[in-house]
Amino acid sequence: MSTFNIALLPGDGVGPEVTRAAAEVLQAVADRFHHRFVFDTQLIGGAAIDATGDPLTQETLVACRQSHAVFLGAVGGPKWDGGSRRPEQGLLELRKALGVFANIRPVLIYDALLDCSPLRREVVADVDLVVFRELTGGSYFGEKRRGADFASDQCIYTTPEIERVARAAFIAARARRGKVTSVDKANVLETSRLWREVVTDLHAKEFADVRLEHALVDSMSMQLIRQPRAYDVILTENMFGDILSDEASVLGGSIGLAPSASLGAEGPGLFEPVHGSAPDLAGRDRCNPIGAILSSALLLRYGLRLADEADAVEAAVERVINSGARTADLGGDIGCQAMAERIADEVLRSVSH
Amino acid sequence: MSTFNIALLPGDGVGPEVTRAAAEVLQAVADRFHHRFVFDTQLIGGAAIDATGDPLTQETLVACRQSHAVFLGAVGGPKWDGGSRRPEQGLLELRKALGVFANIRPVLIYDALLDCSPLRREVVADVDLVVFRELTGGSYFGEKRRGADFASDQCIYTTPEIERVARAAFIAARARRGKVTSVDKANVLETSRLWREVVTDLHAKEFADVRLEHALVDSMSMQLIRQPRAYDVILTENMFGDILSDEASVLGGSIGLAPSASLGAEGPGLFEPVHGSAPDLAGRDRCNPIGAILSSALLLRYGLRLADEADAVEAAVERVINSGARTADLGGDIGCQAMAERIADEVLRSVSH
Ligand SMILES: CC(C)[C@H](C(=O)O)[C@@H](O)C(=O)O
Ligand SMILES: CC(C)[C@H](C(=O)O)[C@@H](O)C(=O)O
Numbered sequence: 001m002s003t004f005n006i007a008l009l010p011g012d013g014v015g016p017e018v019t020r021a022a023a024e025v026l027q028a029v030a031d032r033f034h035h036r037f038v039f040d041t042q043l044i045g046g047a048a049i050d051a052t053g054d055p056l057t058q059e060t061l062v063a064c065r066q067s068h069a070v071f072l073g074a075v076g077g078p079k080w081d082g083g084s085r086r087p088e089q090g091l092l093e094l095r096k097a098l099g100v101f102a103n104i105r106p107v108l109i110y111d112a113l114l115d116c117s118p119l120r121r122e123v124v125a126d127v128d129l130v131v132f133r134e135l136t137g138g139s140y141f142g143e144k145r146r147g148a149d150f151a152s153d154q155c156i157y158t159t160p161e162i163e164r165v166a167r168a169a170f171i172a173a174r175a176r177r178g179k180v181t182s183v184d185k186a187n188v189l190e191t192s193r194l195w196r197e198v199v200t201d202l203h204a205k206e207f208a209d210v211r212l213e214h215a216l217v218d219s220m221s222m223q224l225i226r227q228p229r230a231y232d233v234i235l236t237e238n239m240f241g242d243i244l245s246d247e248a249s250v251l252g253g254s255i256g257l258a259p260s261a262s263l264g265a266e267g268p269g270l271f272e273p274v275h276g277s278a279p280d281l282a283g284r285d286r287c288n289p290i291g292a293i294l295s296s297a298l299l300l301r302y303g304l305r306l307a308d309e310a311d312a313v314e315a316a317v318e319r320v321i322n323s324g325a326r327t328a329d330l331g332g333d334i335g336c337q338a339m340a341e342r343i344a345d346e347v348l349r350s351v352s353h
Numbered sequence: 354m355s356t357f358n359i360a361l362l363p364g365d366g367v368g369p370e371v372t373r374a375a376a377e378v379l380q381a382v383a384d385r386f387h388h389r390f391v392f393d394t395q396l397i398g399g400a401a402i403d404a405t406g407d408p409l410t411q412e413t414l415v416a417c418r419q420s421h422a423v424f425l426g427a428v429g430g431p432k433w434d435g436g437s438r439r440p441e442q443g444l445l446e447l448r449k450a451l452g453v454f455a456n457i458r459p460v461l462i463y464d465a466l467l468d469c470s471p472l473r474r475e476v477v478a479d480v481d482l483v484v485f486r487e488l489t490g491g492s493y494f495g496e497k498r499r500g501a502d503f504a505s506d507q508c509i510y511t512t513p514e515i516e517r518v519a520r521a522a523f524i525a526a527r528a529r530r531g532k533v534t535s536v537d538k539a540n541v542l543e544t545s546r547l548w549r550e551v552v553t554d555l556h557a558k559e560f561a562d563v564r565l566e567h568a569l570v571d572s573m574s575m576q577l578i579r580q581p582r583a584y585d586v587i588l589t590e591n592m593f594g595d596i597l598s599d600e601a602s603v604l605g606g607s608i609g610l611a612p613s614a615s616l617g618a619e620g621p622g623l624f625e626p627v628h629g630s631a632p633d634l635a636g637r638d639r640c641n642p643i644g645a646i647l648s649s650a651l652l653l654r655y656g657l658r659l660a661d662e663a664d665a666v667e668a669a670v671e672r673v674i675n676s677g678a679r680t681a682d683l684g685g686d687i688g689c690q691a692m693a694e695r696i697a698d699e700v701l702r703s704v705s706h
Binding site (some may be wrong): 076086088092118119120123139140142144145146149150151152153154155156157158159160185187188189190191193194217218219221222225226239240242243244245246247249250255276 | 472602
């Protein structure tokens with residue numbers, strides 16, 4: 001029986017509800033596959049500001065560093081708007097501290113949910129793409145200035161920062177359909193020109209077997225909904241990745257379904273649903289836990305290297321979706337907790353390969 | 354008989370074809386409504402680099418300044434990639450020189466084209482929104498740096514820059530459904546926090562009769578395709594506007610249909626289709642001239658204050674679309690020139706109110 005330490009950071013809004021859901025499914029995995037998961041629940045975001053004044057405490061950071069993997073719910077909300085410390089700072093500091101530079105956001109399309117997509121069935125059927133978003137650089141972390149009547153943000157990238165996330169994307173493409181679409185705004189931004197050069201060089205030197213194409217971010221935001229099947233791995237910088245991955249999450253019917261994994265060169269990875277804290281839904285058992293549960297599957301796969309266990313969670317989610325169970329975002333009336341229980345039950349009942 | 358000087362900047366790729374199309378329709382307006390339009394055709398972009406080494410020559414700039422309105426086709430293409438001067442610099446310098454800070458991109462949905470949209474009919478029917486994009490600030494014009502292994506772009510905004518485009522958006526909303534959605538990334542960017550403050554203040558002081566809401570850019574890229582009918586005027590900064598307006602252009606079925614107007618406090622406005630130079634379509638009479646022709650309608654309306662004439666062009670486009678004529682982007686086989694001729698004919702035949 002192997003023991004794994006998992007840090008749980010519920011955060012704000014619907015964060016605690018979806019974290020509970022993910023933990024329940026992880027516990028079912030432990031029971032079914034005979035592991036021991038030790039959960040360590042810690043503060044982050046607005047909840048941490050309320051308790052300590054700080055969106056990321058030393059205690060939380062130490063717990064994350066001592067874990068095998070970190071699960072995060074969501075941070076932020078109007079309650080903390082205008083304060084001197086913002087919930088989001090906690091998340092950004094955590095990403096930076098853990099060095100999780102590659103944010104992986106798979107876009108999954110379930111046949112049973114094709115009619116929930118705002119896009120036509122024939123446009124989204126069989127879409128299978130993943131966004132690799134650079135997560136610890138760009139305008140999220142560059143110098144910010146504020147004067148009496150101006151403000152500025154600096155977007156800065158170094159060659160090694162671009163290279164390491166591009167390498168991760170190329171490697172992922174090899175295990176998929178062998179294509180990377182690198183997205184930038186090279187006709188306007190200097191950082192994008194460097195981005196394009198570095199990606200092109202790395203491709204020529206190490207990944208000539210992968211197909212590489214470049215796209216401008218404005219064009220990509222259009223093509224992503226015109227012909228999403230044309231894409232396999234989409235690689236881009238932090239802000240463009242934030243925008244494009246939210247857009248892409250709609251293809252499957254609801255952002256509530258979308259998971260993410262953030263990985264670094266070493267140390268624990270960070271796993272969080274793509275959706276935000278959704279303050280209007282919080283505490284009402286109305287949110288969709290599937291994005292969080294699929295993030296826990298990514299935690300099993302990439303964080304703990306438990307591939308069979310990850311497969312079991314993903315298969316359980318698919319079976320429950322196929323059974324017709326739907327949360328409110330997909331037009332149904334099943335609550336967050338009931339949905340999590342169904343998926344946990346399916347995991348317990350799953351047969352090993 | 355009134356005389357108007359119109360500068361025509363065909364540019365690159367399909368730019369010359371769509372400029373010819375727009376000029377033909379403008380000539381039909383002149384004939385039908387008894388005006389005199391004096392066209393002055395000038396170089397810009399890659400074409401200007403090839404001829405003079407400079408993407409925006411003094412001669413072009415003088416011609417634009419002496420005109421009542423400027424029409425631009427498109428700039429850029431792989432031919433000029435990696436050169437020391439880029440076609441796009443010419444366009445950016447022109448926007449800056451003319452001071453056209455408000456880029457207006459209406460999203461029009463034609464009933465007859467509902468089935469060309471990648472979105473479901475029930476999602477896009479009756480959408481009626483316009484994007485107000487700030488056009489002369491942000492990371493397009495901030496300081497760019499490049500070192501041996503890094504690059505940076507600065508995004509900078511001043512209070513007056515934000516205020517003037519926000520004012521234009523609020524005024525437009527008053528004449529529409531009375532709602533402005535201001536888009537930023539205030540949970541991360543300092544410029545966005547200033548943006549939100551300035552828009553909020555201006556709203557309270559001068560436009561309390563307009564409804565104002567704020568949205569985060571990642572969420573907006575999602576909502577724009579989930580519930581586009583929820584929006585009236587979308588106000589945002591330069592780069593976010595570039596991305597969101599291209600995304601929005603898909604709603605109507607093709608970016609080839611989308612027009613834009615860029616206006617300043619005084620002096621000639623700049624009118625250009627939203628689509629790019631589409632090098633793969635260039636010279637093949639395959640592109641859609643409607644985005645350009647509708648841009649010429651905006652030129653008539655905002656540039657020359659000829660509202661009846663603008664109405665006549667827009668009505669002519671609608672009649673031709675309703676007749677079933679379709680260019681390749683919409684699945685048809687009518688050429689760019691033939692489409693322009695049909696629309697020009699309709700203008701000539703149009704009856705005054
Ligand atoms: C909460 C916010 C800072 C965050 C981001 O922009 O990275 C979120 O939108 C995300 O995509 O994880
Ligand atoms: C050609 C390019 C510089 C331009 C921009 O980014 O503004 C274009 O994409 C547009 O939207 O007009």
